[in-house]
Amino acid sequence: MVKKRLILLASILFLLTAYAENASQDYPTTGIASWYSTHTTASGEKFNDNDSTCAMRRYDFGKFYKVCNVANGKCVVVRQNDFGPSKYLYDKGRIIDLSKKAFSRIADLEEGIIKVTIEEQD
DSSP: OOOHHHHHHHHHHHHHHHHHTTTOOOOEEEEEEEOOOOOOTTTSSSSOOOOOOOOSSSTTOOOOOEETTTTTTTTEEEEEEEEOOOHHHTTTTTEEEEEEHHHHHHOGGGOOOOEEEEEEEE
């Protein structure tokens, strides 16, 4: 059991290191957002659809961000607890994935993706 956990931890660390190239660059403040669901997060905490959390391609777990829907002006404050979206989606303009609750506060879930602005909160 301990060996499996060590292998899992090593795998997670490898993946985080592999995606680190975008983490050190200036992060875009305007782009595409979507909502997602998973079981675990890169920060190690259990994912909860009912929390206002997000995934971004930077390693600032615990930081808060104000995310605003460009189309309707609605905003939500989220806490980063996961790493994402995938490099493929990031390269296509997706800058943040929101929990179901956070996304539903600024847009209809059926929209799937929306244009947003993000701003780091103190």
